[in-house]
Amino acid sequence: MNTLRFSTKAGTLAALRDVLQSARIAPLHAFTVADWQAHRQSCLAAVTNRLGAGLWIVRSSCGHEDNLATSNAGAFLSIKNVDHQGLEQAVEQVIAAYGTAQADDEVLIQPMLTQVLRSGVAFSHDPNTCAPYRVVNWSDDDNTAAVTGGMGGRMWQQAAQSAVPPSPLFAPIIALLDELLRLFDGLPIDCEFAVTREQQTEVLWLLQARPLILATPPEAASAQAQRLTLIQRKVARGMQPHPFLMGRRTVYGGMPDWNPAEIVGIRPNPLALSLYRELVTDAIWAYQRHNYGYRNLRSFPLMPHFFGLPYIDVRLSFNSFIPADLDEGLAGRLVDHYIDRLLAEPTLHDKIEFEIVFSCYTLDLPQRLARLAEVGFSPHERHTIANSLRHLTNRIVHPQDGLWRSDEAKLTLLNNRREHLMASSADPLERIYWLLEDAKRYGTLPFAGLARAGFVAVQMLKSLVAVGVFAETDYHAFMASILTISGQLARDRATLDQATFLARYGHLRPGTYDILSPRYDEAPEVYFDWAQPPPAPEPIQPFTLTLPQMREMVTLLKTHGLEPDPVGLFDFMQAGIEWRELAKFHFTRNLSDALALMTELGSRYGFSREDLAYCDIRVFQELHIAATHPQDLLLRSIEQGKARYAETLKLSLPPLIATPDDMWAFEWPAAAPNFITQKQVTAPVVSCEARDQLAQAIVCIPNADPGFDWLFAYPLAGLMTAWGGANSHMAIRAGELGLPAVIGAGEVLYRRWSSAQRLHIDCAGRRVEVLA
DSSP, X not given: OOOOOOOOHHHHHHHHHTTOOSSBOOOOEEEEHHHHHHOHHHHHHHHHHHHOSOOEEEEEEOTTSSSSSOOOTTSSOEEEEEOTTTHHHHHHHHHHTTSSOOTTOEEEEEEOOOSEEEEEEEESSOTTTOSSEEEEEEESSSOHHHHHTTSSOXXXXXXXXXXXXXXXXXXXXXXXXXHHHHHTTTOOEEEEEEEEEETTEEEEEEEEEEEOOOSSOOOOHHHHHHHHHHHHHHHHHHTSOOTTSSSSOOOEESSSTTOHHHHTOSSOOHHHHHHHXXXXXXXXXXXXXXXXXXXXXXXXXXXXEETTEEOEEHHHHHHHTSBTTSOHHHHHHHHHHHHHHHHHOGGGGGOHHHHTOOOSOOTTHXXXXXXGGGGTOOHHHHHHHHHHHHHHHHHHHOTTTOHHHHHHHHHHHHHXXXXXXXXXXXXXXXXXXXXXXXXXXXXXXXXXXXXXHHHXXXXXXXXXXXXXXXXXXHHHHHHHTOOOHHHHHHHHHHHSOHHHHHHHHTTXXXXXXXXXXXXXXXXXXXXXXXXXXXXXXXOOOOOOOOHHHHHHHHHHHHHTTOOSOHHHHHHHHXXXXXXXXXXXXXXXXXXXXXXXXXXXHHHHTTOOHHHHTTSOTHHHHHHHHSOSOHHHHHHHHHHHHHHHHHHHTTOOOOSEEOSGGGGTEEEEOOOXXXXXXXXXXXXXXXXXXXXXXXXXXXXXXXXXXGGGGGGGGSOOSEEEESSOOTTSHHHHHHHHHTOOEEEOOHHHHHHHHHTOSEEEEETTTXXXXXXX
């Protein structure tokens, strides 16, 4: 079989027409710009002679697209549904879109396809990871331009040597990609396709084939298959029943519970991943849950990772939301129900505490528990669950002895110990060790407790709306009345001089666990315009209950057996939300100082920040404990981390893993974003790096990390994040500011919306519209 070579769009399709077996290519006619300029009427006549009467599509086919250096996909013009009368004008428009057209640039004309069921683009390799994933992006119509322009469609991917066969919907497209790879000697392929109906049969058409430009050479399909096989086996083991856990099986997700996708990203560098495990997900998370009255899951790491991609073990998470005094049989059925609900509604993966689990008592709990009757829970069992949650919640919200109060006190100890340590003569290794040990004991452990109190506070607040005591406007007014540490940062930015401001907030960094993310005080000019202080924020309007609301709450709290009075409950709700953010602010100072010391230590031995990002945190613990060769130990850790991270970058896995076979093939799900406030906004879209364009723009950031608080020094029009839950830091912050926000758009929608030039966000209508 002769190897084909790519040429122009028209030339490539013409070469394929006689050899392609897996799809049809519509009849085509092409002429050059020189032919058109010299023999316009002959070119027009040839179209009818060769293709018959219209309707036609007039397409670009110039030398600046579809070549081995650049595809320029979608950069030029195609005009659909052209008849004989409009043909000349359409050709002129296509040529004009070339800019300075060359004599040998072409115009391609083909008959319009009819009865189109689906159309889209397909890649032999994933352009993001450069790995041999077959990727299909399609819409259920004939609008390939919307797909190629990133403005719509669905997306499915499959590993090249998948152990799972593709569904009938995709099998013909995979066969087409495989044939094109053979015809073009393995060169990565990007093609456009359409599927039409002829009588009762679906017909696949190839509309275009071009080389896929990748940033790095792709790995072999066999290497990918070996890696995915290991992940499949790990997931299959994890999905078996466990002797010490409730629930028949598990699910893995990047957003539930301690949501690593939001906090460290879906592909964190090795140091960030190991730090997050050390400070939170290996042990601290379980200690806190048990301390607050939930099941004892100590010694269970919450966050496994698959070649560096972190996931939450959702069965483990759901077990941890079961009150410790609940009968095991009932607990097991609850866990199974939670997992079944998540699988039935996977878009709830970032809302499990609000939409799936019952983790505390709220004023609308009896109504919410009613859904358990539909899956076989008796009235007595529902009553038992409610009593257990009531007891647990009263221990958290008690006006004098609430569990969160002891966590609040630990933060003072954390700050005192840090100041004492940093003022001492301890060497960098000693400081790193104790900064992180204290960050666990007096930082992330109380933070986890205060975050739990914050969740309870927001759920209680939402229940006031559900039972009719509050209107939705009351909810937003209460949230706007809260002054978090982030709100104080914005106020201080308007009034403090640079030195004082950085002394207070300089430890913050957009990537809390990422050594590559500069602190505010390491790159102050990157984050703030010091020559132009922002205007002071509007004064906070205090929230007050009406007398009828107060009376109704007195009755409700007594009826439901909750211990606080209305004033005590509101004090708790305000404190829960504010202290959660303050705890994060304090423990991240320990973490940020430790990262700065790691940078200082690494530089002594010739290692840059970029090198140290590949370390595992355990290497610094070993250097503290052992007499050894520091440079050799660091170098080994860096080299191992680089090798592991190279594999991480080649992986693409679904946000929610429901079966072991999901490793091989899956459709990227559209998320159900969290809309903050009830406002609308129409504005241009910018990334957070475009500092000179932030004012009155919708700003896009990858996650809801508190280190992005510097953004609020600018008068933003709106905010959008790829990852983040309904109660994430940025959700709280946007509510506090009354800023229209879309939190946790998910990978597919975020990619689509952040690439737009202008958006309309309707938070009340839960709608985002691409305007340009």
